[in-house]
């Protein structure tokens with residue numbers, strides 16, 4: 001087998017035969033597109049085609065690709081200390097990123113656990129909640145409550161709090177812990193809390209609170225499970241009930257954190273505090289994997305009072321210095337930059353340019369919040385087919401289920417954004433034009 005070490009040649013045959021991609025089959029390969037470089041908001045394919053990126057690489061690359069500040073910070077760190085174990089050792093890159101996280105998040109969040117990825121940050125948050133109640137002599141509080149249509153990651157505990165129908169519960173049988181599910185919030189972002197939601201929340205707490213260690217929820221935006229936004233008043237009510245019934249509140253800001261919905265953290269729309277907070281994705285500006293779980297002094301003290309006496313988690317690459325240096329550079333760019341103005345300009349433009357999609361008969365709904373624009377179709381789409389249509393239009397948009405959506409880098413310019421929104425409308429319209437719904441229903 002010929003091995004090429006140039007990074008402009010893509011060995012598609014090897015890839016198809018040997019390499020898993022997310023959610024793919026090894027016998028029925030889906031098309032993949034070879035990317036050789038990325039700059040700003042553009043991805044360059046091996047064919048030489050340049051695509052405008054509407055995904056921020058699964059919502060992480062908020063400053064765009066190859067940002068000189070992040071690259072310089074990583075290059076400096078790489079030569080000084082790219083990795084060292086975190087057990088019994090500390091280093092300034094971990095301290096710097098943690099200082100910023102403590103300072104940026106609500107005042108009650110004082111303790112930082114540096115995790116490897118979003119799913120692991122969620123695992124850590126759930127373990128923190130369980131150990132906390134052991135330390136507070138309520139070991140019966142072992143279940144987690146959450147809302148339907150959520151998404152929190154692909155590891156086992158994270159899967160257990162993903163949507164029970166759309167998630168992966170049935171595929172892994174009894175290995176996925178049975179948690180308590182509340183109906184998904186129905187009060188929309190700009191609406192007050194409706195009675196349906198109030199009743200569902202109150203019933204769930206009064207029925208289950210004795211067994212419940214924590215509620216976990218994606219604040220304001222249900223991402224991969226629904227691509228929808230709900231009322232800040234829902235979070236206010238949830239916080240009140242958690243306090244009333246002695247239940248911890250875990251906010252999963254892995255998708256929403258660092259400006260995506262127009263506030264630095266989505267919980268700011270509701271002006272509430274979490275007991276435990278998960279961040280990831282945009283933490284490093286999308287340059288390398290890193291996530292974090294923050295908690296309050298009270299949670300940390302409860303864990304320390306538990307029979308184990310320590311928090312029981314410690315992965316090999318915890319606090320990786322290279323990732324911490326990237327994160328610190330990315331957070332400084334955010335803190336010193338004009339992300340707020342960028343995100344609000346994206347929001348205005350998305351609202352203007354996507355509005356007309358609602359007239360397409362195959363479109364169910366159009367919604368925008370911050371730098372998130374969603375066209376929800378009536379039926380599930382054929383993602384691979386639509387992906388190809390987007391590539392032909394010179395953009396990178398990756399639809400799933402019924403959602404044709406974008407979450408572009410904050411640095412995208414108006415002309416690039418118009419290319420993305422035009423492509424979304426054109427592709428959504430082509431589904432209508434085909435006159436054949438079946439053609440686009442995903443069987444995957």
Ligand SMILES: Cc1ncc(COP(=O)(O)O)c(C=O)c1O
Nearest residue numbers: 117118119151152153223254255
């Ligand atoms: C809200 C939320 N939580 C957790 C995760 C899991 O993160 P990761 O894919 O880094 O494990 C995701 C990923 O999309 C997410 O959107």
